[in-house]
Amino acid sequence: MSRRNELKCDALVIGGGIAGCATALNLARRGKSVVLLERDEPGLRASGVNFGGVRQHGRAAAEIPLSRRARGIWGRLSSLIGIDGEFVQTGHLRLARSDADVAVLLEHRREAEVLGLKLDFIGISELRRLYPWLSEAIVAATFCAEDGHANPRLVAPAFAAAAEAAGAVLQDYAEVVEGWYGNSVFHLRCRDGRHFAAPVLVNAAGAWAATVAAWFDEPVTLKPEVPQVMVTEPTAYRIKPVIGVIGGDLYLRQTLRGNILFGGGEGRAKDGINRSRPLPEVSRRTAAQAAKLVPMIGNLSVIRSWSGVDGDTEDGSPIVGPSETHPGLYHAFGFCGHGFQLGPAIGAVLSELIVDGKSETPIDGLSIGRFRAAAMEKGSAADAVPHENG
Amino acid sequence: MKPRVLIIGAGPAGLRAAELLAYNGVSPILVDEAPRIGGQIYRLPPNVAGLSRTAQQLYGSQAGKAHALFRDFERIRDKVDYRPSSLVFDLIDNRAEVLRFGRTEQIPFDALILATGAMDRILPFEGWTMPGIYSLGGAQIALKHQGCAIGRSVVFAGTGPLLFLTAYQYAKAGARIAAVINSGPRLGALSQFAKLATMPAMLAQGLRYLSWFRRHKIRVLHGYRPLRAHQAAAIGDAGIDDTVEPRLTMMEFVSDRGDRLEVDCDAAAFGYGLKAETQLADLAGAGFGFDTLNRQWLPLADAYGRAQDRAGLYLAGDGAGILGADAAELRGQLAAAAVLSDSGQSFGSFDPNGALRQLQKWRKFRAALELAFPFPHESVSEIADEVVLCRCESVTAGELRGVTGLLGARDLNRTKAFCRLGMGRCQGRLCGPVAAEVMAAELGVSVDSVGRFRGQPPVKPVPVSALAVSEPLVIAAEHDATARGATSETIGADA
Numbered sequence: 001m002s003r004r005n006e007l008k009c010d011a012l013v014i015g016g017g018i019a020g021c022a023t024a025l026n027l028a029r030r031g032k033s034v035v036l037l038e039r040d041e042p043g044l045r046a047s048g049v050n051f052g053g054v055r056q057h058g059r060a061a062a063e064i065p066l067s068r069r070a071r072g073i074w075g076r077l078s079s080l081i082g083i084d085g086e087f088v089q090t091g092h093l094r095l096a097r098s099d100a101d102v103a104v105l106l107e108h109r110r111e112a113e114v115l116g117l118k119l120d121f122i123g124i125s126e127l128r129r130l131y132p133w134l135s136e137a138i139v140a141a142t143f144c145a146e147d148g149h150a151n152p153r154l155v156a157p158a159f160a161a162a163a164e165a166a167g168a169v170l171q172d173y174a175e176v177v178e179g180w181y182g183n184s185v186f187h188l189r190c191r192d193g194r195h196f197a198a199p200v201l202v203n204a205a206g207a208w209a210a211t212v213a214a215w216f217d218e219p220v221t222l223k224p225e226v227p228q229v230m231v232t233e234p235t236a237y238r239i240k241p242v243i244g245v246i247g248g249d250l251y252l253r254q255t256l257r258g259n260i261l262f263g264g265g266e267g268r269a270k271d272g273i274n275r276s277r278p279l280p281e282v283s284r285r286t287a288a289q290a291a292k293l294v295p296m297i298g299n300l301s302v303i304r305s306w307s308g309v310d311g312d313t314e315d316g317s318p319i320v321g322p323s324e325t326h327p328g329l330y331h332a333f334g335f336c337g338h339g340f341q342l343g344p345a346i347g348a349v350l351s352e353l354i355v356d357g358k359s360e361t362p363i364d365g366l367s368i369g370r371f372r373a374a375a376m377e378k379g380s381a382a383d384a385v386p387h388e389n390g
Numbered sequence: 391m392k393p394r395v396l397i398i399g400a401g402p403a404g405l406r407a408a409e410l411l412a413y414n415g416v417s418p419i420l421v422d423e424a425p426r427i428g429g430q431i432y433r434l435p436p437n438v439a440g441l442s443r444t445a446q447q448l449y450g451s452q453a454g455k456a457h458a459l460f461r462d463f464e465r466i467r468d469k470v471d472y473r474p475s476s477l478v479f480d481l482i483d484n485r486a487e488v489l490r491f492g493r494t495e496q497i498p499f500d501a502l503i504l505a506t507g508a509m510d511r512i513l514p515f516e517g518w519t520m521p522g523i524y525s526l527g528g529a530q531i532a533l534k535h536q537g538c539a540i541g542r543s544v545v546f547a548g549t550g551p552l553l554f555l556t557a558y559q560y561a562k563a564g565a566r567i568a569a570v571i572n573s574g575p576r577l578g579a580l581s582q583f584a585k586l587a588t589m590p591a592m593l594a595q596g597l598r599y600l601s602w603f604r605r606h607k608i609r610v611l612h613g614y615r616p617l618r619a620h621q622a623a624a625i626g627d628a629g630i631d632d633t634v635e636p637r638l639t640m641m642e643f644v645s646d647r648g649d650r651l652e653v654d655c656d657a658a659a660f661g662y663g664l665k666a667e668t669q670l671a672d673l674a675g676a677g678f679g680f681d682t683l684n685r686q687w688l689p690l691a692d693a694y695g696r697a698q699d700r701a702g703l704y705l706a707g708d709g710a711g712i713l714g715a716d717a718a719e720l721r722g723q724l725a726a727a728a729v730l731s732d733s734g735q736s737f738g739s740f741d742p743n744g745a746l747r748q749l750q751k752w753r754k755f756r757a758a759l760e761l762a763f764p765f766p767h768e769s770v771s772e773i774a775d776e777v778v779l780c781r782c783e784s785v786t787a788g789e790l791r792g793v794t795g796l797l798g799a800r801d802l803n804r805t806k807a808f809c810r811l812g813m814g815r816c817q818g819r820l821c822g823p824v825a826a827e828v829m830a831a832e833l834g835v836s837v838d839s840v841g842r843f844r845g846q847p848p849v850k851p852v853p854v855s856a857l858a859v860s861e862p863l864v865i866a867a868e869h870d871a872t873a874r875g876a877t878s879e880t881i882g883a884d885a
Contacts, residue, residue, distance in 0.1 A: 041804065048807060153807040157797060233815060233851060278847060280480050280487045284494070287857035298858065301851035303815050 009033040009169070011200035011354065012188060014176050014212055016040075017047035018152075018340060019332040020204030021159035022347025025081070028166035030355045035196055036160075036168055037188065039175040043156025045206055047340065049308035051229050051251055051263055051389060052152045053242050054341045056117055057092040057144035058108065058388050060317045062365025063342070064115040069361045070345035071146055077155075077344070081162040085155040088256065091241040092147030093122075093131070094388075095293070096140045101246040105142045119144050133238055135293050149242050149253050152340055159343070176205075179215040181326055186216075200328045200354055204346070207273050207311040209319075209333030213368070217325045220334070220371055222311040227337045227389050228267035228278045229307070230286065232300040234258030239294070248388040250289045252297075260297060262290045263389065267307030278305040312336045313371070316387035320346060320366040322353060330354065331368050337389035392416050393733045396486060396497055398478050398670060399505030401429020402715045403707025405463045406722035407503050407729075412466035414730050414738050419497060419865070421476040421488065427463060429507055429707075430527060431715045432456040433534045448534055450559060451595055455715070473497075473865075479848035481674040484702065487862075489852050494862040501702045501729045503695075504671050505722060506709035508664035511765065511823055513548070516774060517619030518660070519781045522638035526552045526661035530559065539565040541657020545641050547616050549574045549763040550663040551596065558599045561608065568655040569609040571643055573662070576612035578762045585758030588751055614643035614651050615766060616660055646769075662765045664712045665823050671709065672845030675700050680838035683760055684711050685767065686823060687842040693746055694728035695721055704728055717752035720745045767837070770827040779828065780821040782814020790825060791832045800833065801841040802826055815851055818843040 011027050013020045016038030024036040054074055056067040078084045096102045109119045120143040127134065127141055164170050171194075178189040179201075186201035203212045210222035239254040252262040265282035269275070283305055291298040313319060313334035320342075323329035330353065332346045345361065352359035395411055397404045400422035411418045426434040431452075435443060445453040463470075473490070480487040481502070488495040510525035517523070522541060524532070526548060529540045539560060545568040546557040557570045572578075579586065579596065586593045603610050620640040623631070641658050643651040665686055672678070676689035676697045688711050690698035695710060697703035706725035707718035724745050727737040773779075775788025793799045793808040802818075802825060805811055811825055812818025818825070822843050830837040 044804075157808070161797070232854065277482075280482060280496075280847070283847075284857050284859065284862070287854045288860065291854055291858045298853075298855045301853045302848060302857060303851045304813070304817060304846050305848070306846055 006187070006195040006197045007035060009035045009196070009198045011035075011202065012037065012186060012196055012198040013202040013204060014188070015204035015206055015209070015333075016042035016156070016160055016170065016172070017045060017204060017206050018043065018156040018159055018343030019047075019335075019346040020202065021156055021163050022344050023202050023204060023332065023350045024168040024170070024347075025159055025163035025166055026347040026351030027354065028163055028168040030351055032355065034163070034168040035198070036163065036170045037174040037176050037190065037196065038170065038172050041172050042160035042170065043153070046308045046310040046335070047156040047206075047343065048153050049229075049306055050152045050227065050337070050340045051253070051261060052149045052340065053092070053147075053244075053251065053253065053338070053389075054087060054150050055092045055144070055147045055242060055244070055338070056341070057119065057142070057147050058094050058244055059338070061111050061115060062317055064112060064117055065362050066320065066342055066345050066349065066366070068116060069348060070342050073344035073348065074150070074341070080344070081155075081158040083154060083158045085158060086151035087148060088150070089146065089148040090253075092144045093141050093241040093243050094144075095134070095138045095243060095245045097137055097245065098139070102140045104246050105140065109142055117144065133294055133296050135295050137293060143241065147242060149255075150340075155340075156343070159347070176212070179212060181216060184328070186326075186328065200330070202330045202332065202350060204332045206333060207309045209311060209331070213331060216323060216329055218323055218368060220319065220368060221314055222334055224269050224273045225310045225312040225337050226266045226269050226276045226307050227263055227310065228265055228282050228286070228305065229261055229263035230278070230283055230302045230305040232260045232297065233303050235260065235300055238296070243294070244388050245293065250286065250293055251389055252290060252294060260300065262286060262297070264289055269309055273309045276307040276309050278307045310335055310337050310339065314374070315370070318342065318366055319368045320349070321363050321368065324367070324369045324372070336387055338387070391733065392735065393500035393729065394498065395419070395501045395503065395729055396421065396499035397503045397505060398422075398486070399429065399507055399707065399709065400424070400427040400472070400474070401431060401505060401507050401707060401718060402459060403507075403709075403718040403722035403725070404429070404503070404505035405459055406719045407505065407706055407726040408470050409462055409466050410723050410726035410737060410740055411729065412469040414735055416730065416735060417469045417471065418503075419471040419473065419499070421473045421478060421486070421497070423475070423477045425475050427460065427472075427474070428456070430531065432459060433531060435535055435537055443537060450562065451598075452715070459719070471865075477850055477852075478670060479850060479852050481670055487847070489856055492853065492856055494852070494856050494859065495865055496862050497865045501704065501733070502674060503704045503706055503722075503725045503729065504674065504709055505707040505718070505725075506667040506670050508666055508708035508712055509819065510661040511663050511665040512660070512820060513615070513662055513766065513770070513824055514773060514777050514779055514787070514821075515616040515618060516777050517621065518616070519778055520619055520621055520638060521635060522657045523619055524657070524659045526556045526659045527664070529659035530556045533559055533563055539563060539657075540659060541655065542566060543568045543655050544657045544659060545569050545571065545653045545655040547571045547573070547641070547643070547658060547660040548662045549765070550661065551759065551763070552661060552663070553763075554596060554599045556659060557608070558602065561602075561606065567608045569611060569653045570603060571614050571651075571653070572610070572612045572763070573615035573766050574612060574763045578612070578764070582758040582762040585754060586762065589755045592755065611651070614645050614649075615769065616641055616658070617644040617650070618642040619658065663760075663763065664708060666711055667709050667819070669817070669819065669845045669849040671697070671703075671705060673847060673849065674703050676703060676705070678842065681711055683757060685765060685827075685837060687838070693724070693749070694742070695725035696728050696732070713749070713752045713756050717749055720749050720752075724749070767827050770824065771831040773828060779825055780811040780814065780818070782816050783810040783812075785809050785811040787828055790828055794829055794832050799829075802829065802843055803841065805829060806843065812843050817846060817849065
């Protein structure tokens, strides 16, 4: 490959997170020449440091078909990327603390069932019997048996390795600083001067993706979100399901080796949004919340905390699908702290759209155009919607 | 304006820093994880009847220095907000997050002197995590703090001055010394004689230990390092009795030429010099550079200990690179002088140039020590794949080597993400340096190129129950509330 001249291929992908790597893998398997440009190394950012929830439960209706598709892939991950990513199907429990919360649970259950996602309602007596470690502050829950958790540190790098094995070219330490469109070709220039060109471009640049979208006349509001997670020392394995609550102020899971991970607040971005760190006051608040809802956690010690940077859209759902300004441009970003589970399906669906021009999985509700329509309707940007992470 | 100064660490560096500040009108806050002053080197036993020992018993030939340090601190004690049993677990926005007696506290400051000290540098061998095996520093703490020995018949291994000192202290305390086994060359110290003689008292002390060992017929061997710890389990008629903890019975050593050596013992202590404790400097936002003498990434600072590019942060003592306890006293004074000078205060009659000259001598002495007692980093490639490197997470050398190959990890943090090494309770404080060596050897690159573990709060485990309070106790200024001024720079942290 020449460093001076532009490198041409069928498709370029910006971003080596799980969405970008899965897209590169699927395109390569469909016979396309793909170059993925990653600023650091695959899976170092939000894809690698997230909570590790593999959850369909509690998602907006527009995300559920994509999430259902992803769940299918999670179940056969090792045949796709060679490892199971420590995915375990443990179920996901979404907790209610009030009658108002219960109404939210029931409404979501109705909505989800129409889309084929089965949720069980668990009333208070069954809740006490099945999950004796939950505090009495919890009055009801819905349970999604298909959900579970996985190890985010392993999954995106494994997608990257599989993409390379399938023939995709992964360029680490290739920070894209400029992009433009001419003669039906997308051009990208890296900080070190390398130049890449292709008729197809996938924008999977995570928290930095709004910059890429803006290069192609598709400005979109993306607020940095800095989820912060803590982990305890290992303890006896008792908490099988992943836990979320209405309101999103706590999510929690126990690994098979016994550590309990929990989060619910945001750390602090620094160096722009290139780095982040956990905040002690957030650790305090989240620890208090965890000890309140799962009292046994009060007897454990926190051994580590971390945070990562993702991008929040205005309605709390990601932007996935074709551009409305440039044919050949596809977006997959703005995952609002819950993109890990979707990652494998992003690759499948975008590669279908790119190669076949259509996908069996409906993602119209995640189009970038929805914000333009909303802005025209309201005459201003909508307020950010609170959402559940993990 | 008088700054509010927080000193973390009440060893020789922290105590001397507190003293110089106090004498010049700045009353510092001094926090330390231990219940009493002294740091690791001059650690005191719990202040309870029956455990008191004299300074001579505790510190031997160093008793005079310990005594002077404690006496001098006592003179300014009322000017210092001394807060023992305080674990600083995070530093952010010019405040320390502290765990004390099961509660969290916050201590705001304008200037911070980190005197966080050192811990053992280790080189794992087969079985090193079994009961009865300690680091040299750990074995010394058992003696100084708890007043007990780690075993009845103890073998001491590794290299460095602490090897001979600890063995000597154990012998004097009445333990049987199975052997003292130095991994370095027999004539290592002799080859550096001229340079070591620049600190005649230190050299004489080392020679005194050796001659004492000779006179008392204690076996001292050179050129061997631990290969394997052997243990015996209780075996009865029904097979191995799981209820009885296996016990160390013998240590097996190997020389560079492959010669084997077996030493019967019921306990072992090993270590290869010390490594600086730098996690808090990392969280405070210090810049780091690789130091070839220490073979470690260290916070960058000027000769006084001012952190590079981070106003208000000062580094003192072995936490800023290993130079020993005497140098730590000088470095504590220099850091305090820098704090005073940077805030427009006088540092009185203190002579920084004299201290800097003396410190330079210690730097030369330390370089000679490293040559006399080299860290056998080239032997890490001989660590067997099944040997555990990270004991918190039970990660073996083979697993570490595996992720450099299959998954292409090229730096320590990536390795941690892939195989959990350094992810446990100690966050790689113990295994980090040796993991870097194993990784560099496997990749055929220099040890600096694999980087260092990023610091993550809390630096040590903190109970959820201590965190789970809405309002932590804020330790307000006691002595200098009216004179407090804020610096424009804040000390943040990298993650």
